[in-house]
Amino acid sequence: MSIKSNNTFSRRAFMRTSSLAGGGMLIGFNLFNSCKPEVKLEPTVDLAQLDFKDFNAFIKIAESGEVTIFSPNPEIGQGVKTSMPMIIAEELDVAWKDVYVQQGILDTKNYQRQVAGGSQSIRFGWDALRQTGASAKQMLVNAAAARWGVDASECTVSEGMITNAAGVSLGYGEIVNEAALLEVPEGVTLKEPKDYKIIGTNIQNVDIDKITTGKPLYGLDYKVAGMVYASVLRPPAFGQKLMSYDATEAQTMPGVIDIIKIGEKVQNLFEEDPSFASKISSSDKVVVIAETTWQAMKAKNAITAEWENDIFMESTENHDQMLNGFLDATQFDTRRKDGDVKKAFADADMVLERTYESPFLPHNCMEPMNFFADVTDEKVHLVGPIQTPAWKAGLVAKLLGRAEDEILMEMTRMGGGFGRRLYGDFVLEAAEISDAIRKPVKVVYSREDDMAVGVYRPAIKYRIKASVKDGQLTGYHLKEAAINDNMYGLIPNFFPAGAVENYQVDTKSYKSNITTGAWRAPYTNFLAYAEQSFFDELAEAMDVDKVQLRLDLLKKVDAAADERIEYSPERMIEVIETAVEKSGWGTKPKGVYQGFVNYYCHNTHVAQVADVEIENGKPVVKKVTCVVDCGIVVNPLGALNQIEGGVIDGIGHSMYGDFGFDAGIPTANNYDRYRLIRMKEAPKVEVHMINNELSPTGLGEPTLPPAGGAVANALKAATGKRIYQQPFMKNPEMLEVPEESIIG
Template sequence: MTLIKTKHNRRSFLKVSSLAGGGMVLGFSWLAGCKPEGTAEAVEAIIMPDNWYDVNAFLKIGNNGVVTIMSPNPEIGQNVKTAMPMIVAEELDVDWKNVIVEQAGLNTESFSRQLAGGSQSIRQGWKSLRMAGATARRMLMEAAAKEWEVDVAELTTASGVITHEGSGRSIGYGEIASSAAGIEVPEEVELKDPKDFKIIGVPTKNVDGKKIATGQPLFGLDYQQEGMLIAMIEHPPAFGMTLKSMDAEAAKAMPGIVDIFTIDTYPEDVEKQWSDTSAFSELVAIVGNTTWEVLKAKKALKLEWEGKDAIENTSTIDQELEKRLLAAADDPARSRKDGDPEAAFRDAAQVIERTYSGPFLAHNTMEPMNFFAHVTADHAELVGPIQTPEFMRKTAAARLGLPEEKVSIMMTRMGGGFGRRLYGHFGIEAAAISQKINAPVKLIYTREDDMTQGTYRPTYKVTYRAALDADNNLIGFHVKGTGAPESPVFNNRFPAGTVDNYLAENNSRESNISTGAWRAPRSNFIAFAEQSFLDEVAEAAGKDPIDFRLGLFDRAISDPVGDSNDYDPERYAGVLKLVKEKAGWGQDKPGVHRGVSAYFCHNSYVAQVVDVVMEGDKPKIEKVWCAVDCGIVVNPEGALNQIEGGIVDGIGHALYSNMTFKDGKPEQNNFDKYRLIRHSEAPKEIEVFFVENGVDPTGLGEPSLPPVAAALANALARATGERLYSQPFVGTQQVLG
């Protein structure tokens, strides 16, 4: 049994009140002040709320016993709308079938700290969600104890019913909820022993599954209001360009067109939030009655553009990044050095050096960017898919000249996020358009607008060097990263800590091609490079690739180098050992080529074995074996789905996807030119194995993606005899068709 405090600095995380019509409402902080230990990944958590105590979620217990949990977290497909309420319901001790989950909007002062990013929702919510459920349960028990005049310690609960064994009395939560609303919030509550969990750990279906399968309007693009107009934008065709002139006369005269004008989304006097990444502030807005009419007018516009800034080419960026890999580190403070790497390389019997590269990538959420806005003289109503509603509200208020409390934001379900919907310029654009035409408007990006607007995954390059002594021991390791606009290197990640002589350094390059977080930022590339390289080093050392890695972890366990290593070597080795056992590593099957990889990011550990067969020059992925250590698995059904999706996503982007630029202009603007993985290219089978260790849960939205590209590359190297150094694998290299 664990005790947890419900107060911090004398402020309570919880507030209680009675429910109109009978029952109780417990307000609590969804991501309350139980900041997870360790801050190494704080940056990846994107942004931490600065006030951890605000009540932003509600638990209602009606007098009929039905429990409603208002989930304020944006749902982007990571299934937190199911998993997080499961945690509350567990500690409340109710049956999951009596729980209703509702999405809350950012439209009152109460709902004020909401974000989705960095696979952090479950990790950060774990303690506060348990506390909320446990507190409500305790208050219900205290109310019952008072009514029956017995000691609360004599009461037990199960399935939403309180029982006093001594007297044989029992009462449902619904019947006592109104009385519980008058009980003072306890300062300390008991949490369940994980072995008593009845909901956590049970595969549970997505709460919106049926609505999705029947086409209910859930997404931003589905949102409609009476009298609503449709807006589209036209942005410059190239990064570095702005509008020179516009001839909209013919387009304005087309049927259904209300107006065509330019907007400056971010005038200089508007303070931008970090989430306001946008390459194009000045846009042409086309507003009309229906989508098709607006689309036709958009195509009829006569627009001239001019260069105002650097006009970039992928080929030039690539060349410059290669030069940076040879240049000195840009900032020694961003380096890590252990021992004497120069000496190690000088004395080495064998040095292996390889360079890896990855392209810009678009997010390509299936639902293109969109937002609804209705701005009047004294109020703005915004509705749509956004991962960072609070930042959008700040910027919208500044842009519209309204106080923040006059801007309401309602979040819809999101047709994919992958990081893209952290950057909410489209909401500000919709608001600016609505204000200008004084009407409710839904802004819709075409796929082309969406894919060419920017906010891409940065392009990366990294060079690895390994020094082996005459006995094939790894005595020196050097990694140097570059990218536009950031280097992918994490100085303190594996294999830092396993080698006496180690150097990690960076030298990155600016670009006006806008970039942002893309599912598992940096890890999504560096895992491919690092784990491909280690595979080759193991080969050069004449060692089995798993045994070679396990040897490194042994060193990090017994005698780690340095004290800032950003991983737990035992858990890391644990997933490798598990996948080795489950996949039957070492038992070769004719025609099947295997590759292995392991990576740690977003606080979870993943190891994978990929089995590939070649059909001509086309790889077919027979099976992916995947071992995961994410602590306690809250919802195994949703967890499996996330892991499978991450694997398919990682394989698809490694094999096929590429965003290139010529004269500042994206060369891919729709799915005929930008290749995404399809049904026939997905692995035939994915089998997932969880490490059972009772550790507090960590996220799963991202961790299965990074390692799989290397496991695939290592399998393909065995299949074809050619190592892969550059993504995408298909198209840029000759070995694969």
Template sequence: MSTTKPIEFSRRGFIKTSSLASGGLLIGFNLFNACKPNVAPPIDLSLLDYNDFNAFIKIADNGAVTIFSPNPEVGQGIKTAIPMIIAEELDVAWKNVFVEQAPLDTKNFTRQVAGGSQSLRFGWDALRQTGATARQMLVNAAATKWGVDPSECTTNEGVISNANGETLGYGDVVKEAAMVEIPEKVKLKKPKDYKIIGTDAHNVDIDKIVTGKPLYGMDFKREGMLHACVLRPPAFGQKLDSFDDTAARAISGVVDVVQFDDKIAVLAKDTWTAFKGKNALKAKWKEDKKLESSEDHNDILDGLLDGKEFNTMRADGDIKKAFADADKVLERTYESPFLPHNCMEPMNFFADVSADKVELIGPIQTPERTAKSIADILERDEADVSLEMTRIGGGFGRRLIGDYAIEAAQVSNITKKPIKLVYTREDDMEGGIYRMAIKYRFKAAVKNGEITGYHLKEASFNSNMYGLIPHFFPAGAVENYQVDVANYKSDISTGPWRAPYTNFLASAEQSFFSELAELMEVDQVQLHLDMLQKVKGTTDDRIQYSPERLENVIKVAVEKSGWGKKEEGVYQGFAGYYCHNSHVAEVADVVIENETPVVKKITCVVDCGIVVNPMGALNQLEGGAIDGVGHAMYGDLAFKDGKPLSNNFDTFRLIRMKEAPLVECHFIENEYSPTGLGEPALPPAAGAVANAMKAATGKRIYGQPFTKNPELLTLPKKEILG
């Protein structure tokens, strides 16, 4: 979609569109340098006397304004990118911008969510309209003051000028601007005129982060609050039978022990004492349901794949006929385990439940949903619940689930005391929420050198995330095409994990296409390009990806990676993928060191539309690719009788710094609206590595983690070099 067309909307429309996905914006910038050079910035912005500008914007008459970013900041850079978009259209200097985190506000904001890499995509138009409308209102007020037509006025970094050479700062006309009608039409900037969007901007919190200023939920303190740690059932499928808290209560600093649901909370004067108190509890548990082990999971998924209880998500043509008529048929099954999220910041939340209010403060990706859940559980009016978001020290989907915030509220409600609840690392890894274990079975029919049939079956645990996946590539490229899914309801709690659903699907699919290309005796890249030609010009509006944009990133990746032109001893693997509305192609370089294949480099090319903050975008691509490689190589969470066998990093393997490959990133320049970026680099990374491993060792990998197949990864040098 073009970003340069004029947008028309009314005063009511402004209020409505400004509160779309990324939220209504209580805007603010410090315009001291732009408008009043001799005035120093305030030390405390809260001391300024702000005038109401409209429902979303407040500007002080001395020129000081602040942008409140409504979406949760989980490390994806949204707290920097949202204000950049507003600042661009408002036309102020980025160096003079102050940014603050907005609280949950369901009246003025919508979609205050960090998930799916969708914040900028959904908020793009609304954010630009908000800034442009505010700028035009300020211009109109200045024009009235001068007695000139607004068309004779221009703006530059917070200063309004007219044809006579007169100037006014935004702060000089804020009172008048607050009284004017919201314009029916505003003109948005063309991308060629951007001064802020497309330039590198440091994280707005970077100074506080490196100097240790309070930002995160773990930093939050309140006089008189108690610290809580919770003992939960040690295995999925168990419930609390009885417990003895005598030893816990005897520990100095332990204040109380309370039971809620099948959990026991220890309250103490500090976190460490609460941990000690929890460890001193003596609890007995009873089996409520079957305690599952990894062997059970494997059998369950195989049974689903071999069974007939499938939900067909898409069916084109006749796959049975295609397979019956085929010259060649390839069928392969791929599997991946449960995975924890391993956020650096432990799960934590503050709750203060009283007769008058429910106050919540902490790191959460879904503040509105969490606040509503707590209101329901406590049987309180939603208006009684307030929620303030802190910066989040890693989410990856784990903090889309607000169970830890709910626990804090429940404990506070029972004790009527302010509670800061904190998980240990063991609490988090043993208690869920996990990426679901999945198996995929692919089957392709080849006739006369063409793919004539394609059948994908998925078997998973607790999945409800099928969504648009059946309409991703290769949908539309194969005449006879079918996607079936089967689901098993398990007591093991699962939920979104970075790049939900596609994080393993891309790896399996791209590995399958590599083997299919080998069967067809064609280059995998060429196979992708040939298939995309069949999708061009499609009238099937179910297709989610753009064949032209996917083709382009593939061609650029081939060029930038030196595909097929590397020196001897460098083995390459390719993956091209679409997810989170972005198109990505990656090439992995693998070399043999000490008779073992080692991932040295990932070349990543992405088309995500206009890049708001290149520095932040680069961080997202690099982190996503390394995350994808690391978990594919090492991540594994096995279960025995309903209990995970790993509960900390001494037994759960993560990628190490020395193992992280170089990630070389390239962005496709265009004027499409921004699409997802926090997740799209992760899914294809594992597929590219698996294919490079095949090139290096001659062996295919069908399961994650890759290191679970040592016979495929450590081979005698003479066998590798063949």
């Protein structure tokens, strides 16, 4: 039985031409089913007059039968440049070997949400992508049926070949020009998952050959004739402003073209929207323009500057004091309140309260921040790695006082993002510099620039308090104190919301001049560790099985009756039970210590079990069993990479990531002082996917948050000590192993 599309997929959702150079059909589609109604799309367009920037994403079918699919979303390493075209190709019914994938450019006229963030690309695009492929296929079938004089229902399609009942076949390329003249069909039939030939198969990253052979792909690779390079001298401490500078020596250095000051235009943006203050520095900056990146960076280091302390210069010590004070405060922003937690605590047989703390964290993208800009009287051409191209194009238009249709934004592949490339302060710098010098310019950060002037994950503390009465969990109160507002604060409708009668979530924040923002798996990357570590300790205090406590709570949740609940208790129970089975939970031999967690975020349910063993008197994470329910898995190979990477990243930052400030100056600006997990420390990750036919959800982030909790719970089993502070290695005495735990 086939699946009938419930969404109306109108003519407005397509743009197509029948007169491509060499013949062929171009089909543009509204990727997220959100085409703006005022956009008028013509049935046919002459390619000679077609400006490709008018498209968000589209299919091109050549007379040779080859198919090019333009992928509109930024590729940050999450694999959407491969998986999104797979979805289209599946419903289009072409052989993957005949598909070519190209990166689309920004199109703000026709389409929305060209964003890499929140693990939402596949989830939001799933229906529209399938309809796009299916509609294109139906147009081709209708054209073939018309040529043969038969009913389209008599035709079948396989890998780009249309066959009628008499056994006569036509390839897509043979009929494409006739298909382009037909009306776009509505209510097309979609495939059943059992009939998928591409979705669910291991497809290699479409850029893998270029990545492994060093072909140009990334922002740092982009070059044009006449391009110059810029290195920017920014305040050494957060809260400082430029007073004066001396560039006498720098101006005489080899390759230096000019030295200018920027910042005024960005400060004007602050006056329009003060919310930029937590994301982008408002200080003036000194810029060296040179023939090469190295020359620009060397000259920048030769500049002497005087900086004024504009406001109180914050440090890790006073951040710690302020967050503690906020946790003790009585006034909070309440995000959710069920029942009466105060009464539950007053009536309880037992109350457990614990505080968890985490530091700031930089993003540490392998490719440092960079961007290209070429500002002319006619247009503003921007090229580089950015997660939010539409947002940045709009800001650049405001920055330069230009019309938005004068901004041409091209996206390159990103060498990591993790949230850092959401904000695009480097895009604004490039645009302001090019506007000042009227030359094509690329801004390039050094590693020290990248780490010391970042947009960081904010330092956060959580205080969790629970009450037990007659052996049952009766109250749960979660408080968050954060530097800046952590954007949306806590996620109040995740587990255990709905499982505890008296439940409350509160937040409070300290406004800081240190720029903060999203860091991989925002809102949950530290919260998952805190809550799941707390649940383990609560089970111990209640003298109940740790896994069973979670299962019993989930069975109390009625998500149908409470529309606020965002997770599925049934799906969570399934990942828990599968993790218990696959990990050998509770059946490991002596010397293997296990830690369990379950978590929901980015619309995906995850359970993990970490195995820790003692080697040379120290606990070592040897293996993590990870069970994931993300609905239909589009590309299992890509999914495996995302899951494994998320687990290892989560463990690494939980164990080692430490970052702070002294008088507003970051405590580390390179890897000699900032510790990342090393290859030899990465455990084996065993992945199990829940097989169902539900629509896909996120995968780039959901396996990171629970990893720290799984390891913390396993370390408790090995050492007998609970850890309340990240990174775990900050207090190495907490990882000391008692003699009785050492075998042999």
